[in-house]
Amino acid sequence: MEVVQMWECRISNGQTIIPIFYDISPSDVKHQAGHFETSFRQHEKDGVSSNTIIKWKEVLRQIGGLSGYHLDNVYGGHESQLVKGVLRRVRQLLKKDDQVVTDKLVGIDLHVREMMRKLGVVYNDGRAIEVCGQDVRVVGICGMPGVGKTTLAKVVFNKMHLLFDECSFLPGINSKGITFSQEMLIADLQKEKPAPLRSSDEGTKEIASLFSRMKVLIVLDDLHEVEQAKALAEKLSWFGPGSRIIVTTSMRNVLDGFDNRPTKKYKVEPMRYHHALQLFRKHAFQGDALQDVSEYDYLSTDIVKATGGLPLAIVVAASYLCNNKDDIRIWRNTLEFLKDHQANEVEAAFRVGYDSLDVPTRKIFLDIACFFIGKHERILSYMWEACGYYPARGIKCLREMHFLEIGENNEFRMHDLLRDFGRKLVERKDLHERCRIWNHSDAVSVLKDSKDTRNVEGIGLAVEEGCIVCFTCEEFHKMSNLRYLRLDRANIQGNTENLLPNLRWLEWSACRLISDLANMHLKKLVILDLSWSPVTEDSQVWRQIMEKVDELKVLNLQGCVQLPASLNFRAPINLEILILEDCTQLSQIGPFISDLKNLSSLNLRKCIGVRQLPQDLCCMKSLRELLIDGTGIYSICFSEGSLENLEILSACDCQYLQDISTIGRLRSLSSLALDGADIDGLPYTVELLQKLRRLSLRNCWKLGKLPTSIGKLELLEVMDLSYTGIMKMPWSVKDLKNLKTLKMAHTPLRKFPEDMVNLKNLEEIDFSSCRNLGVKFAVIFQDYPL
Incomplete structure (x- = not known):
């Protein structure tokens, strides 16, 4: 009669029954055999009504079919093990191990599905079904503070902890200490009260010895140090087959502290705008109707933009406004506040990382x-x-x-x-005590004031075009520790001798008078940016400047249109980056270039007068980057052994470029971009570019085919053939084992090698507007896991 009442509660109220078969077979209960059969015969003899007996039998038949616990078969008669099993099941059903998660989550499903994939868990219709494989796996959830890493870990934990023998969610490890976290982990997995440990070494030994046969789910939340990871789960062999460990961290390097194995990572990005707005509305309005909907919507949009899609910032702002829904003035003030300030919770999250x-x-x-x-x-x-x-x-x-x-x-x-x-x-410091000043008006105030400004290390002065602003040398003499100075369109009057002795970077775009530089102390200068300034190579002033900057590494002369057709000035011997972009009068670079033994990057972009590369480039062994986009170059010709260390060659929008026959001699190339070139094909020797990882031939309309040797580029990861005339791909593309991205949008492609599906590293394929591709192509890729 008690069992009947239990069953009726299950039917009417959805209550849970857990049968324990103690010294009895589930089959005997289900089919009323053995002692049950004897008892029912006795009930019949005692005059119990047939309807009651039928009801009893039916309920026992149902109970016998439920998943329960059988002492003899499952636990071999060990009652203590039976008690532990039942206790575990009850905790699971009562959700005692579930983490508290808000019911106002937005856009979490996509993140959960991706986490389940990385964890190797079968996941359907919002339910974790099965853990695949017997390997022990670690997955790290990383991202900036406040982005929702812990929330995602809680949701995943709640959905899958029923699949494990035991589970543990250790929150805030960074603030709790290693030994405390070890005590809690041991207690959680043993379902006992925490026992004090004498040291973290003792805790490590305990963990290593207790759980090697137990399938466990562990979440290590807010790890900041590799030592924390090692103390809690350094060896994956400490845990039983099929175990899973989830780590949340703002420090990616802590994920290297597990058994010296590569750890799968999932990075959580700030929310996209539509999800961020939805999250804000859930917390701010909570379904309440508002009087002036239009202005609240307008303010909601701007407030969400001010939070930058950071969930923590969104929830903090929305929760505050939820209590002030009827006061539009507070909403307006909150928007203005967020433009200049951060909520305490957000700042605290950032501060932890900064202080470390x-x-x-x-x-x-x-x-x-x-x-x-x-x-x-x-x-x-x-x-x-x-x-x-x-x-x-x-x-x-x-x-x-x-x-x-x-x-x-x-x-x-x-x-x-x-x-x-x-x-x-x-x-937070007074204006005159700040180390960096990026606001123009603040910078002017500091310069014009007579107070000591030795604390200033960087200052930015951005003068609007058309304005004339002059500063005196005396104003800068106070800034003896200045190492970065931006002086766009401004002038300095007076004696500049020995001015700014510690300056490392001078950014003086559109400098009106180069002579202002002549007497400055430039011995420590490593970066000089004079873009869009009246620089000429035959100027005595310019030669004086170049004689001073022995330590210069970067020289930016972008847009210096007064540079003559033939450039041949003495340049600092240590120069490593030379930027001549947009020097439209430039047509030749003199032999001085060969003296720059350390030059690693040469930028000639949009130098439309340059029609051929300097012959002296060939012997430059340090050059690793050559940018000639938008030039008038018609041929890229190199002798064998030229530019032996060149890694990046960008020649996009070189509309006259036809000859690339010697490109195979650049054996160190990792990136080659020839977008918009006037070429009709690649040389067969492209196979010699064995280090090539990126190949872009976008907008090469004359390009009708690729050589079969393309398949020998084993390291190639990205290939962009969009807007070319390629109708058929060579069979050898199946050998591009490392290819991750293939773009062929707007091409007349008709057929594609079916073996392409064997390229298991493919992540992105773009065949948009390839109108000649038929249904067969779609069938080939329908099950491809892109």
Whole structure:
């Protein structure tokens, strides 16, 4: 009768029944055999009604078919193991191990599916079905602070922890300490109260010995150091077959602390605008109707843009406004506040990472935030090396923390909120005590004031075109520690002798009087940018300047249209980057170029008068980058052994370029771009470019086919053949084993080798507007996992 009542509760209220078959067979219960059969006969003799007996039998039949626990068969009669199994099941059903997650999530499904794929978990209709394979796997969730890494880990954990023997979610490891985290991990997996450990070494030994036969799911949240990873899960053999470890971190290098194996990574990016707006509305409005919908919508849009798609910033702002839905003035003030400030929670998240940086890396971070977003990584490194800031180390650290990104053209990128965070750190000091000043009006105020400004390391003065602004030498003499100066369109009056002795980078675009440079102290200068200035090679002043800058590494003369047709000035012998882009009068480069033994990059882009490459280039062993896009070059001819270290050759939009017959002699090329060239094919010797990773022939209309030797470029990863005349690909493309991206949009392609499906590294294929490709092509790629 009790079992009948349980079953009725299950039917009417959805309650859960867990049968425990203790000294009885589930089959006997289901079919009423053995003692059950004997008991029912006795009930019949005792006069129990047939309807009641039928009801009892039916319920027992249903109970016997449920998934339960059989002491004899499953646990071999060990009651303690049975108790542990039942306890585990009850905890799972009651969701005792579930992490608390808001019900206002937006756009999480795509992230969850990708995480399940990397974890090797079968995932359908929002449910984790099965863990594939017996390997122990680590997957790291990385991204900048506040982007939602922990939230994603919680959602994934809740969906899949039922598939494991035991599970543990260790929050905030970085703030709790290693030993405490070890104690909690051991307690979670053993389902016991935490026991104190004497040291982290003891904890490591405990973990290594206890769980090697247990299939576990572990989340290590907010790891910051490799030592934390090693103390908790250094060896994957510490855990049983099929175990999974999820790590959330803002430091990518901590993912290298697991068994010296490559760790799968999933990077969480800031939210796209439509998802960010949806998240904001869920938290700010919560379904309430508003009176002035139009203005609230307008403000919502601008507030979301001000947060930069960072979930933490969105939720903080929206939650505050939720309590002030009826006061439009607060919404307006909040928008203005967010344009100049950050919520405390957001700043705190950034501050943890910033405080962990060493002093040189902090300086690099602040330099980028204040001045150098969009600037080329290599150019900036020269200044930081000269200042002793160890740029290779610092940039790597900032990238691993997701404080910094490097774009496709090696330019620095930084999230707007991180940029603002860095600038606010500088602005907290009084204007005259700040180390960096990027605002023009602030810079003018500091220069015009008589106060000491030795703290200033960088200053930006951007004068609008058409304005005439003059500064005196006395104003700059106070800035003895200045290492970066931007002086667009401004003049300096007075005696410039020994001015700015520690200057490393002078950015003086559209400088009106080159003579202002003649007497300046330029001995430590490593970067000189005089783009769009009246520079002429025959100027005595220019020769004086060049004699001073012995340490110069980068010379930018972009747009210096007064440079004569034949350029042959004495250049610093240590120069490594020479930029002559947009020097439209230039047609020849004299033999001085061969004296630049250290030159690694030569930029001649849009020098339309240049029709042939200097012969002296051939012997330049340090040259690694040659940019001749938009020039009048008609032939790229090199002798055997020329430019033996050249890695990048960009000759896009060279509409007269026809002869590339000797391109195969550039054996070190990794990137070749000939977009828009007047070529009708590639030489067969292209197979000699064994280091080539990127090949772009976009807009080469005359190009009708590729040589079969193209298949020998085993390292090729990207090939862009869009807007060419290629109708058929050679069979050898099947051998491009490392190809990741193939673009052939707007080509007359008719047929494609079916063996192409064997290229397992393919990630992107673009055949848009290839109207001659038939249905068969679609069938070939229908199951391809792009």
